[in-house]
Amino acid sequence: GNSVTQMEGPVTLSEEAFLTINCTYTATGYPSLFWYVQYPGEGLQLLLKATKADDKGSNKGFEATYRKETTSFHLEKGSVQVSDSAVYFCALSDINTGGFKTIFGAGTRLFVKA
Amino acid sequence: GAGVSQSPSNKVTEKGKDVELRCDPISGHTALYWYRQSLGQGLEFLIYFQGNSAPDKSGLPSDRFSAERTGGSVSTLTIQRTQQEDSAVYLCASSFTKGGVETQYFGPGTRLLVL
Numbered sequence: 001g002n003s004v005t006q007m008e009g010p011v012t013l014s015e016e017a018f019l020t021i022n023c024t025y026t027a028t029g030y031p032s033l034f035w036y037v038q039y040p041g042e043g044l045q046l047l048l049k050a051t052k053a054d055d056k057g058s059n060k061g062f063e064a065t066y067r068k069e070t071t072s073f074h075l076e077k078g079s080v081q082v083s084d085s086a087v088y089f090c091a092l093s094d095i096n097t098g099g100f101k102t103i104f105g106a107g108t109r110l111f112v113k114a
Numbered sequence: 115g116a117g118v119s120q121s122p123s124n125k126v127t128e129k130g131k132d133v134e135l136r137c138d139p140i141s142g143h144t145a146l147y148w149y150r151q152s153l154g155q156g157l158e159f160l161i162y163f164q165g166n167s168a169p170d171k172s173g174l175p176s177d178r179f180s181a182e183r184t185g186g187s188v189s190t191l192t193i194q195r196t197q198q199e200d201s202a203v204y205l206c207a208s209s210f211t212k213g214g215v216e217t218q219y220f221g222p223g224t225r226l227l228v229l
Contacts, residue, residue, distance in 0.1 A: 032215045043205060043220040044157075051215050089157065093216040096164070100145070100216035102209065106156035 002027045006090045006105035013080055014113050021075040021108045023064075023090035031092040033057075033066050033073040036104070038087040047075075047088070080112045116140065118221035120206050126227045127196055135191040135224045139208030146189050147218065148181055149205040157205070163189065196228045 007022040025033065035047040035057070048057030053068035062077045075088060090105040119138045127133050139146050148160040159173035163183045174180070178196075183189040193200055203225050207218040 034217075036218075036220075043222045044207070044218075045220065046217060049215070049217070051213075091218075096170075100209070100211055101162060101164070101170070102147070102216060102218055103159065104149075104157045 002031065002092060002094055002103055004090050004092055004103055004105035006088075006108050009087075009107070009109040010111055011108060012111045012113065015082055016079045017112075019075070019077040019080045019084075019110070021088055021090075021110070023073045023075065023105060025071050025073065025090075025092050027071075027092055027094050029094045031094040033064070034091040034093065034102070035062070035064055035073070035075050036089040036091060038089065038107070040086070044089060080110070082112045082114050085110055085112045118206060118208050118219050120204075120221040120224050122224060123222065124225045124227075126229065128229055129198060130195055132192065132194045133196055133226065135193075135204050135206075135226070137189045137191070137206030137208075137221060139187060139189070139206070140210075140219055141187075143208035143210045143219070144186070145209040145211075145216070146183055147207045147209070148189070148191050149207070150175075150202045151205055151223070152202045160191070160204075193226075196226075198228050201226055201228045 003026045032051045034049045036044045037047045048059040050057040050066040056065045087107045089107045093102040121136045146163045150158040162170040178194045181191045203223040205223045207220045209218040
C-alpha cells in the first residue's frame with residue numbers, strides 16, 4: 001500500500017540556516033504530494049503541494065520538488081526564521097475507492113534558535 | 115468563508131464515561147477524515163468518509179471508537195468507556211478534489227483529557 005516516510009526530528013537550527021526535511025513515498029498510482037505545517041497550539045495547514053513529476057511547490061520561502069525517479073519530495077528553505085518553528089508533515093493523496101485518500105508521514109519537529 | 119469547525123475545543127472526562135466529538139466540515143467537501151494526535155506525536159489516522167461510499171474504519175484503535183457522518187456533512191466521533199490512553203487531540207479534516215487533486219482543510223481540534 002501507499003506510505004510516506006519522513007526524517008525523524010527534532011531538527012534544531014540557528015536562524016538563517018538552510019533547512020532540508022527529507023520525505024520519500026511509496027505509491028501504486030500517480031499521487032499528488034503535499035507539505036503541511038502545524039504551528040504550536042494550532043491545527044494543520046497546507047504549506048505547499050505538487051501534483052505531477054518535476055513540479056515544484058513553493059510558499060513562504062519553502063520549496064519542494066516532486067522527484068518521481070527517487071520517489072522524494074524533500075522540503076527546503078534557504079534561510080529559516082524563529083517563526084518557522086513548527087511540525088512539518090509530508091503527505092500524499094492518491095486515488096481510492098470512490099475518490100481520493102490522503103496519508104501523512106509521522107511529522108518532523110523543527111526548532112529554530114535566535 | 116467558514117473553515118472546518120470542531121466542538122468542544124476542550125473536553126475533560128472521567129475514565130469510563132462516553133464522549134462525543136463533533137466536526138462541521140466545509141460546505142460542499144465530499145470527504146471527511148478523523149485523526150488522533152497524542153502529545154508530541156504525529157497524526158494517527160482513525161476513519162475516513164468519502165461521499166456515499168462505506169467509511170474506511172481501518173484506523174479505529176478499538177471497538178470503543180465509532181463515527182458517523184449524517185447527511186454527508188456533520189460528523190460525530192464517539193468514544194465509549196474512555197480510558198486514560200485516549201487522551202489526545204482529535205483532529206478533523208474535510209477535503210475537496212479539483213483537477214484530480216485532493217486538498218485537506220483541518221479544524222482546530224478537540225483536546226480530550228481522560229482523568
